[in-house]
Amino acid sequence: MLLLDHVTRRFGSLVAVDDVTFAIDPGEIVGLVGENGAGKSTLMRIAAGETSADAGTIRTRSIGFVHQHFALVPRFTIAENLALRRRFGLVSKKRIERLAEETIAASGIELTRVDRLAADLSVGEKAKLELIKAIATKPELLVLDEPTSVLTPIESAELFGVIRRLAATGTAIVFISHKVPEVLAIAQRIVVMRRGRIVEDRMAGGRTAEDIARAMLNLSDSHAGELTRRAGAPAATQTLLHLDNLTLRASEIVAIIGVSGNGQSAIVEAIHALHLEGAAFIPEDRTRDALVAEMTIAENLALGAPRWNRSEAGTAAVELIRRYGIRARGPNQLAAELSGGNQQKVVLARALERNPEIIIASEPTRGLDIESTRFVHERLRDAAANGAAILLTTSDLDEAFALSDRVHVIYRGELSASLTPEEAERQAGALMAGIA
Numbered sequence: 001m002l003l004l005d006h007v008t009r010r011f012g013s014l015v016a017v018d019d020v021t022f023a024i025d026p027g028e029i030v031g032l033v034g035e036n037g038a039g040k041s042t043l044m045r046i047a048a049g050e051t052s053a054d055a056g057t058i059r060t061r062s063i064g065f066v067h068q069h070f071a072l073v074p075r076f077t078i079a080e081n082l083a084l085r086r087r088f089g090l091v092s093k094k095r096i097e098r099l100a101e102e103t104i105a106a107s108g109i110e111l112t113r114v115d116r117l118a119a120d121l122s123v124g125e126k127a128k129l130e131l132i133k134a135i136a137t138k139p140e141l142l143v144l145d146e147p148t149s150v151l152t153p154i155e156s157a158e159l160f161g162v163i164r165r166l167a168a169t170g171t172a173i174v175f176i177s178h179k180v181p182e183v184l185a186i187a188q189r190i191v192v193m194r195r196g197r198i199v200e201d202r203m204a205g206g207r208t209a210e211d212i213a214r215a216m217l218n219l220s221d222s223h224a225g226e227l228t229r230r231a232g233a234p235a236a237t238q239t240l241l242h243l244d245n246l247t248l249r250a251s252e253i254v255a256i257i258g259v260s261g262n263g264q265s266a267i268v269e270a271i272h273a274l275h276l277e278g279a280a281f282i283p284e285d286r287t288r289d290a291l292v293a294e295m296t297i298a299e300n301l302a303l304g305a306p307r308w309n310r311s312e313a314g315t316a317a318v319e320l321i322r323r324y325g326i327r328a329r330g331p332n333q334l335a336a337e338l339s340g341g342n343q344q345k346v347v348l349a350r351a352l353e354r355n356p357e358i359i360i361a362s363e364p365t366r367g368l369d370i371e372s373t374r375f376v377h378e379r380l381r382d383a384a385a386n387g388a389a390i391l392l393t394t395s396d397l398d399e400a401f402a403l404s405d406r407v408h409v410i411y412r413g414e415l416s417a418s419l420t421p422e423e424a425e426r427q428a429g430a431l432m433a434g435i436a
Helices: 040-047 078-086 093-107 123-136 153-168 180-186 209-217 264-272 297-302 310-323 340-352 370-385 397-403 421-432
Strands: 002-011 014-024 029-033 055-060 063-066 141-145 172-176 189-194 197-203 239-243 246-249 253-257 279-282 358-362 389-393 406-411
Touching: 002 040, 014 040, 014 055, 014 197, 029 040, 029 153, 029 180, 040 055, 040 063, 040 141, 040 172, 063 123, 078 093, 078 123, 093 123, 123 141, 123 153, 153 172, 153 180, 180 209, 189 209, 239 264, 246 253, 246 389, 253 370, 253 397, 253 421, 264 279, 264 358, 264 389, 279 340, 297 310, 297 340, 340 358, 340 370, 358 370, 370 389, 370 397, 389 397, 397 421, 406 421
Parallel strands: 029 172, 029 189, 063 141, 141 172, 253 389, 253 406, 279 358, 358 389
Antiparallel strands: 002 014, 002 055, 189 197, 239 246
8 A cells, every 4th residue: 555665855954754664554544643844744745756755665556645735726616626636527617516516425524515716715624625635536545634733623523534434445544643632533553753753653552642742752741742721811901902792802812713614714804904003913824824935934034024134034033943943944944845833833933023912813833743832822821921912713622722711602603702711611512513
């Protein structure tokens, strides 16, 4: 099915994949985990023939790859994007839409209204479309790179059902994720990479999230990767933004949770359209809305700055690379060459280092490893402690409950009343399903 034998890949002085041997059998579900820049995605891109190896042997068959970065045509509809992959040929628009509906139904994934443009889809819906594209060709090996990073628990459970059904029919699955509990829930075998090497390859039975986190990070801390509740938030008094029944106050973190496509993006877009002075945005789709892939790290960090000075930008970038733990060759490396998690760190560094009064953070830890996620949470807490009002939209419910002072659940564009994190934990399921 797949055999990578003593594979190595270098990017300049960086050894991204270091003498790795990896194999997977038909019907096997393997969880591939590791911190940002550990080499997971590069290894699978080598397997798929998207990146060449400097050394080693690769034996593969048909591979479907769901990338962390979407490969959709924004101006095409759902049906047209599927037609590109399925090669339906010269048929009518109505026929293309009917074939698309049949393809979606066969996948077992819920995605409605195939006449919608890809540009208008939520990030979660784009992730679903990418998955449908990949499995429609019936590959013998399916690689999923951070597939649940923008999915709610309900959508993730739907995905897991699809994965198990595919594996039962003989499809081999490689599940790349930073969400260790999900890896434990779905994988039969867990492979841990660290700095380009496989450091563990064991069956999933008997493993715990803590020991996998320790292997990923090379830590002995028994609480590696735990999310901790925000404690002792400063009293919030000054209202910095009021929008319908959503109020953002200084020193507060307010979370919006819900199934993707229920209006989270519309709220963020409405706030963005206000052109608020002193507001910073962390977009949910970093490759489309936050970074210029062909520009360097230093240039991306300087976007929006009042003036441009190459020397000053380079010096500032060196410091931010260090402080945010961005794995890069230096400030002049192109953003396109970074892993998804390290790209997100660039976006975070640019947003948070300007000391904004209001921070709109959409999926701020998407694609980040355990330690980087913890770091981002600390920085958001610090910003709130220093008086910033933070609106967090996230598909990670644990993140919302751990970080926020107040929570709103969104369903079909309507926000629930403000809830404490404890109330939200009890009521979120019913509210997200529209039955409460």
